[in-house]
Amino acid sequence: MLRCITISLLLTVLAISSVSPAANSASLAINEFMASNSSSVQDPQGQYDDWIEIHNFGFSPINVGGMYLTDDLSFPTKWQIPNNNPAATAIIRGRYLLIWADDDGGDTGLHANFKLNADGEEIGLFDKDGQTLIDSVIYPRQTTDISYGRYPDAGEDWRLFTTPSPAAQNEGGYLGEVADTxxxxxxxxxxxxxxxxxxxxxxxxxxxxxxxxxxxxxxxxxxxxxxxxxxxxxxxxxxxxxxxxxxxxxxxxxxxxxxxxxxxxxxxxxxxxxxxxxxxxxxxxxxxxxxxxxxxxxxxxxxxxxxxxxxxxxxxxxxxxxxxxxxxxxxxxxxxxxxxxxxxxxxxxxxxxxxxxxxxxxxxxxxxxxxxxxxxxxxxxxxxxxxxxxxxxxxxxxxxxxxxxxxxxxxxxxxxxxxxxARLGNTWPYGGGTTDHGTRPWISGRPIYQPDVAQYTRDQFVADIQNALGGFSHHGRHVHLYLNGLYWGLYNLHERPDHRFAASYFGGEADDYDCLKHNSNQIINGSNATFNEMLNIVESGLASDQQYQSIQQYLDVDDFISYVIPHYYVGDWDWGHKNWYATRNAGDPEGLWRFHHWDGEHLMENLYENSTGRDNAGGPTRIHNRLMQNAEYRLLFADHVHRHFFNDGALTPGGAAALYQIRLDDVDRAVVGESARWGDNQIGRFAHIRYMRDPHWLLERDWLLGEYFPRRTTIVLDQFKSRGWYPNVDAPVFRINGSHQHGGPASVNDALSMTAAAGKIWYTLDSSDPRLKNPSTDSSTTTTLVAENAHKRVLVPVAAVSDNWKSTVGFNDAAWMQSVGSPGGIGYERSTGYQQFISLDLEDRMYGKNATCYIRIAFVFTGNTDEFNFMTLKIRYDDAFIAYLNGIEIARRNFNGTPARNSRASASHSDSVAVQFENIDVSAFLDNLGSGANLLAIHGLNASTTSSDLLISAELIAGKGSSPGVEGVSPTAIEYTGPITMNRSASVKARVLSGNTWSALNEAVYAVGPVAENLRITEIMYNPLSAEGVPPSDRGQDARDTEEFIELTNIGPGTINLNLVSFTNGIDFTFPNVELAAGEHIVAVQNRSIFESRYGGNINIAGQYSGKLNNAGER
Structure with a gap:
């Protein structure tokens, strides 16, 4: 029976027209379907997916395996019904077969590779030849959880079924839906x-x-x-x-x-x-x-x-x-x-x-x-x-x-x-009595009642803080509520941070999440098993590094710190034993527990409230107190505290007040309605007061803004210090040209300085921590493979040089210049600063002529590389270099692309930093170290041929244990000795080391130069159509996506440095230390090799990004 049925809904009246082409022997009908299933029928995986029912209305069994189902009649073979399991695809006479249209082919059962469109489309059933149409239906917009089906089964009339009957006979049904009023x-x-x-x-x-x-x-x-x-x-x-x-x-x-x-x-x-x-x-x-x-x-x-x-x-x-x-x-x-x-x-x-x-x-x-x-x-x-x-x-x-x-x-x-x-505590209709509010200058001679301090903002404010600190808590806003036309007061409409909340923010299905409230026994969804496992680890102690690593298999520690700090800041004394949610994606093998603020009532009451002593078994305060046994956690906690308590952070006096002001602005006038509705509710109970915006709400508001926020940051910081949660060594302070500036815009050649009350300042400019986590206490054994004053052969090329210059074989450097003895550096200095490091002066050969020099350092190693577990290149450089070990590149700085004999550095290197050894971990290249003759080759590069100086001086060491340096100092860290010239954007991280005590981390990003003003996106390829003449349909979407690119242009009059410029929406890419001249273009690509095969290798490529551009458009 071959039929084409078109269903159209006009003003929700169901009209059916039928066309009957040539007959077909298959007695099959698309009998019922649901294109918007939210809670009606679940598939074998427990999901509410679209479905299609096929009915055999004939007298013999029919195996539909090998037939085709489609949602596009112009593409009959879109999905073939599997033909390898007759037991699953054979329909006996009078029976039905259910197929899930969910584009989930990996699931058990029959799952088509398409989904039905609730706005209306078509469904077709084609015979095994992929051409013969057995049945089809063109349907209109669908209503959620209402199916469309034939009545009676396999008949010409269609009806709506509020009680769907998948794989069963259609009964009753409605002729249509009445249009909305x-x-x-x-x-x-x-x-x-x-x-x-x-x-x-x-x-x-x-x-x-x-x-x-x-x-x-x-x-x-x-x-x-x-x-x-x-x-x-x-x-x-x-x-x-x-x-x-x-x-x-x-x-x-x-x-x-x-x-x-x-x-x-x-x-x-x-x-x-x-x-x-x-x-x-x-x-x-x-x-x-x-x-x-x-x-x-x-x-x-x-x-x-x-x-x-x-x-x-x-x-x-x-x-x-x-x-x-x-x-x-x-x-x-x-x-x-x-x-x-x-x-x-x-x-x-x-x-x-x-x-x-x-x-x-x-x-x-x-x-x-x-x-x-x-x-x-x-x-x-x-x-x-x-x-x-x-x-x-x-x-x-x-x-x-x-x-x-x-x-x-x-x-x-x-x-x-x-x-x-409605908020229960500290509101005008609350009749629960007093609490410890400390003092208020306008109240004397009687207790301070909870309605006295009503603000209607406190609970949401703690959630706001957690979100501002990088955590996840409920968002909310205030509304006026009416019940059946009666004004009922001021309410906070907000999210509930349960498993559905977690799925909204972290992805996945809500039912995949474990969710607990108040304690581990109150299970909102899923299981408490892993939470209890975590609590057992907590109770066993967390002082050792192994224990700390174990807890991190269960708990998102950074997120946890963002959760506990707000509660200590606001002095929440009704928390820990209850008033929290916790969620975890159980469907993710690496899913971690996160805590979410909930129901904060007794907070910001007493200026001096100290909640750091709370230690409630089974709750976040117990977890935090046990974590504080561990030195790594203590310093991580201190890092978070410094980030938010200093440098205009969210919990500085100004930052906290500004965040709170957002909530104040929300309710400033709305509390008038609340006052009229509930301000007299407690008259005659214990507070014979009619509470109003003026003066009551304003008095508490002004006390918070004028007394609480200006002083609370220092009070809480002292509480942390007294418990040993924050070091007594002050973190360094950053200044630009002598004035305090914590990150932000800076001009080229601005001076970044750092100050500290005591100790040495160690810093990095590459976003890494200057402190080495868990430094080994075992003594390391090291071998110097190449000393800084080792014998060197040096060339400033004036013609092409064989690429073998980087290798131990096939090259003769006898005609090259020699450098012998201390100090061992190669370069020149036209002013002052590098003379003490230079043994071979290249000014006559390089200045005004070439920005490149080649250095060959031959050495012999007779030991066994199995004795080493690290290898470190220590190098002073101005402005750039590429280092090779036996012809294999092992490190580079400030140069991108393929080097040539006259290449220049892509960025300059500050003199004050250049004289410091940068320790670069090259342990990955230990296998390139051979027994016998070896060669360390260095391609030194200057920023220009007229640069005033050049310096290349290196050591190569290897050893067993931890990389050498000051105990606990990262190999990439630099000791601060004087101002740093800013010539590119930098992520600066610094700590003070005083004795054996590290300060909290101070970190800031400086955007150097007019990058934002002069860098523009000038071309985007977000939906490639074809390449090499191959039609897109033959290549597939994944192949097309790999041809994406984004082009940027410097439209300004001068060179800009793109270091740390990032794409963060849609794709992820951070530009390296690369300079872009005026009018010059650069591209970020999705796949470099495919891009170069299509557009050639002469285009300036910054690198490959992750993610994909949205073909439908995005921002």
Missing amino acids: KFSHNRGFYDTPFHVTIATETEGAVIYYTLDGSEPYSASGRAPGGMVYNAPVLINKTTYLRAVAVKPGWIPSNVDTHTYIFLDDVIEQPKYPPGFPTGGWGHAGPDYQMDPVVVSAYSGTIKDDMKSIPTLSLVMDMDDWFGSKGIYIHKSQDGTERVVSMEYIDPNNGSQFQINCAISMQGGVTGGGTSLNRWKADKLSMRPRFKTNTDDGIPTGGPTKLNYKPFADSPVESFDTLVLD
Whole structure:
């Protein structure tokens, strides 16, 4: 039976047209499919993937193995059904075969190499010849979790199935979907009355609506609870209008909700609003009223204050809020879900959305409900969950994800859940009493109550700090919340840092992640096995290097430090034993545990609060305290502290205050609405105070900005020092031309200087740590293979020289100049600085003539290379060199490309650095060291023929043990002896070594020269089409991608140095130390050999990048 079926949806009416070409003997039909599967049917791997059902409606079994399935009728052979397993592909008469369309061929079962497009496309089944069409369907846009299928099976009519039947007979179904309702006025804020019209594009549909929060029509078929819409609805006060369109035999539209807010109503919200219960909740009975005293005090601004931040409106049946099983008032219902409409309205930028979802109460140590004393605060937290059904199976009418970007500082745009956080402690409606707040100058003669210090910013601020320090915590923003049209107060809408959160930021599937909350026994997802293994290691002690290495197999240590520092800074005393999340990607063999801040309430209370003594078994404070037994961790922790507590870091007085100011700006005016709603809530309980923005919130704000932040950094740093967590040796300070400057732009030839109170400063300019981790305490044995004053043969070439000059054989250097004796250096000095290092002066031969010299140093080795485990080239150089051992290159600096007899350095080398030995590890070339005659050859290069100086002086050593040098100092480190001339961008890292004590690391990046001003991207090849005349389809996408390149040009008038210039979006590449002349081009390529084979070898190539450019475009 050969059929071509086209399905088109016009205004959600299902219209079917059928074409029947020549008949075919295969009695097979594409019988049902689902192109948007989010929670309906799982494949054998547990994933919700697209699927296609093939039905054998004939009288004999048919093996479809070898046939073809496609989502492109012009490409019939896109995927062949496997023909090697008849048991899996044979369909007996009247039965069905299910194929997953998920592009996951590696999975067990039948998985096609394509996915279905929910926006509409085509499906075709072709016979084994790859040409004969058996059946096809062209389908329109699909609805999530609703399948399309024939009814009856193999018939000509198609229906929608809200209960899909993969691999089974199709039953019932709907003729179509009723089009969504449309409202003439959008949700939002209004000042004057208006009429709303409601419409649907589906002919014959009836619209029902409600004004009390209840659903207008029940999908279960019981009598509708709403009114039939037959005339425009008058809106003259705050109203939450809900509507649905229904038609017999059709799937009803979803329930649409529009909340219209009249602020004149809101600010006069009464003590007992109509329709809301007059009892049953609250510490002293229900509290609904907007305090007239506060409203009057802010009469000139309060309506603007109510629109200063976005608004969130929650609407559902009143009984679901406050009825006999209402989730707001009955603790027995904590953790249970109800169906709710959630609307987001931002009056400042016009953005909005509405989504139907599930909602439950939020809070409590057990995770499902609120605190044991429910009415410690009358204002409670909630958690919307985006899913198609509640936990007890009630359809929500909504999707499985909220696709919206509410947090500007987060890249995440899709959410499974969010939290509406009322904040329990240190808020105006909190009735839990006092806590240790230290002192406040405006309070005397009574305790300081928690509402006294309300800010509504503290918890999110700690999350902000963790994110600013490089960790991962929940992002959030404040909103005004309405429940069924009543203003409910100021809430923090934020992420929940669970396994879904982790998958959003780190990749992978949410179910792959282990997730714990508060302790190792509260498993949110996955398992606690590896966490408990980690705790066992912690309890055994972490002082030794082996123990420290073991813990790093479980814990992301750098991320962990970014997590604990914020809690010590804010003095969180309600943390460690609870109030944390931890996640780990169990699907990644190298997955590590990360901690995420959660529920910070008691923090930034007492200026002198010291939380460093907390040591809670099973929690992050215990882990941290055991880690502090280890010297490597202590210094790593100190490095993080220095990064954030100094040099305008995030936790300097200015940095912390600026970060906090972001949250203050968010709620500065919004707290007026909170004050009117909840500021009088605790009158008569213990604080006979009506809390308001002025003066209460402002007083605490000013104390934090004027007292807490200016002093807290030093206080916490001293706490760290007193516990031995931070060294007493001060880190060095960087200056440019004598003035303090920690990184940033610098001009060519600026002087970088470093100062320290005591000890020696060691630094690097290549991003490496000047300190050697875990230096060996065993004495090393070393052999000098080439001494600095070794006999040398030297040539300044004036003509071509055989390439054998780098080798021990096939070359005679008898005619070359000789250098004998100390000091042993080769070069010249037209001013002062290098004379003490030079034995052979080359000024007459090089200055104004050639920037290249060749040096040959022959030596004999009679030992056994098996006795060595390292080899080090120690070299002083100005400006560049390439070193060879027996003809094999072992090291180079400041030169790119293929050298020639007259090559110049690609960058200069500062004189103050050039005179210091740079220790270069060349252990990888030990096998090139032979028994008997050997040759160290060096190609020395100057930056120009008119450079004022040149220096090349080298040693080659090998040995057993650790590389030689000052104990604990990296071989690449340089001792600071004076200012460093900046001639290229540099990543500077420095420490002070005083006795045996290292300071914390000071690090900064200096961008030298007008690189940003003069470097431009001038050409991009991001989607290569063909090469060598070969059509792209014959070569494959991977082959085409390797031809990508990016060209950059120096458009400025002078030479610039590209050192450390980086691509970070889309591709990863950091330019080496290379100079680009005015007007000169340079390219970064995806594959060098393929690029050169197509474009030739004369193009200036900086190197190969990792990653791929997006063919669809990117930034």
